[in-house]
Amino acid sequence: MKKNSPRITMTKTTIDPSSLLSEVSDPKAGGTVLFIGTVRDNSDAGDVDRIIYDAYLPMAEKRMAEIEEEVMRMWPVRKVAAQHRVGELRVGEVSVVVAVSAPHRAEAFEACRHAIERIKHDVPIWKKERLADGQERWVEGKAMTTAEEVTGSPRTETG
Amino acid sequence: MPIRVKLLYFGQARDASGMEEEEFTLPDRSSAAVLLGESSAAHPKIGTMKRSIQIAVNEEIADPDRVLQEGDTVAFLPPVAGG
Numbered sequence: 001m002k003k004n005s006p007r008i009t010m011t012k013t014t015i016d017p018s019s020l021l022s023e024v025s026d027p028k029a030g031g032t033v034l035f036i037g038t039v040r041d042n043s044d045a046g047d048v049d050r051i052i053y054d055a056y057l058p059m060a061e062k063r064m065a066e067i068e069e070e071v072m073r074m075w076p077v078r079k080v081a082a083q084h085r086v087g088e089l090r091v092g093e094v095s096v097v098v099a100v101s102a103p104h105r106a107e108a109f110e111a112c113r114h115a116i117e118r119i120k121h122d123v124p125i126w127k128k129e130r131l132a133d134g135q136e137r138w139v140e141g142k143a144m145t146t147a148e149e150v151t152g153s154p155r156t157e158t159g
Numbered sequence: 160m161p162i163r164v165k166l167l168y169f170g171q172a173r174d175a176s177g178m179e180e181e182e183f184t185l186p187d188r189s190s191a192a193v194l195l196g197e198s199s200a201a202h203p204k205i206g207t208m209k210r211s212i213q214i215a216v217n218e219e220i221a222d223p224d225r226v227l228q229e230g231d232t233v234a235f236l237p238p239v240a241g242g
Contacts (some may be wrong), residue, residue, distance in 0.1 A: 037242050053241075056169055056234055059218040084241060096242055116242065124215070124234075125241035126170030138171045141238030143213055146220050 007081045008064040010057050015083050015094045023081035024101040031105035033112040037096040039089045043139070047132035051139075053086045053095065056124040060084070063144075067118040075111040077102040082115060084125060121145070160187050164227050166198060167234040172212060175204035185227065191216060192223035194233055211238055 007023045017036050024032060039051050068080045082098045089095055098115045102108035119125075127139045161184050168176045176198065183197055191214045199206030214221050215234040227233065 054170055054173070055241075056167065056215070056218075056236065059215060059234070062218055120242035121239065123241050124169065124236050124239055126237065127240050128170075138174075138237075139240040141170075141240035143211070143238050144220065144236070 007083070008061070008068045009083050010055055010060050010064070010086055011083050012085070012087050015085055015097050017094065017097045017099075020081040020083065020097050020099040024079035024099045026078040026101045028103060029078045029101035029108075030103050031108040032099065032101040033105070033108040035096075035098045035112050035116050036094055037116070039091050039093050039095055041091045043129055045129060045131060045135075045137055048091065048129050049132050050088055050090055050130040051095065052088045052128045052130065052136075053084075054126045054128070055084070055086045057086070060123050060125060063123045064119065067115055067122070070118070071100070071111045071115050074114070075102065075107040077107055077111045080111070080115065082119065084119060084123070086125075161185060162187055162189065162227060162229040162231075164194065164229075164231045164233055166194060167232065169234060170237040170239075171208060172205060172235040172237050175208055176202040189227055190223060191221055191225045191227060191233060194227065195223065195235070198235070205235070208237065212236065213238075 041048055071080050078101045080100050084096045098112050100108050100112040122144050128136050130136050163184050166181045166183055195209055199209055213236040215236055216225055216231055
């Protein structure tokens with residue numbers, strides 16, 4: 001299933017969303033969806049100045065690759081690319097990008113949505129908010145699903 | 160024969176232990192739960208959060224009753240929040 005050699009990585013440097021669009025470019029694609037996650041200036045804790053992302057890098061890259069395989073298996077997509085930042089990010093900086101190309105828009109939207117939900121919930125990444133008042137707090141997370149569950153059926157989530 | 164394992168702390172667990180990684184020597188046939196107990200004894204704040212910690216052994220999620228082997232890398236993973 002690796003025929004399209006997608007790029008799924010964790011990165012310590014600035015993400016260029018256009019490079020992911022290039023990665024998923026495909027003559028058999030009629031629709032491409034690009035999701036860009038950015039650091040928001042507020043949370044339920046107050047005004048946010050920075051977010052510091054930490055990750056268990058080798059495990060995170062494995063999980064990202066599993067998510068990509070899952071997406072390729074569940075939808076007739078052409079290519080998937082995703083990158084997630086680690087380190088300290090300012091408001092407005094890009095924290096995560098997912099790009100999916102597919103023959104038609106419906107599967108491109110669905111597959112991209114699925115991939116970002118998985119990345120948010122099932123990859124060992126943690127984030128700490130530094131608030132405008134200088135306080136720091138870890139963002140409340142949830143337990144990852146197991147590898148067996150990851151290979152299961154799609155689920156939809158908000159948040 | 161005792162075994163040596165490497166333990167990695169992430170997220171809140173890193174703050175709770177005050178360190179990124181630590182080596183432990185455990186009795187042969189020790190489970191991951193035993194390691195969690197040893198870590199909690201050394202770092203009381205780990206003890207207070209241990210119910211929320213998922214355990215990974217060699218980069219895969221593992222049950223607490225997983226028996227550890229010499230040279231295993233174990234990670235304590237608090238609830239995750241990517242994106």
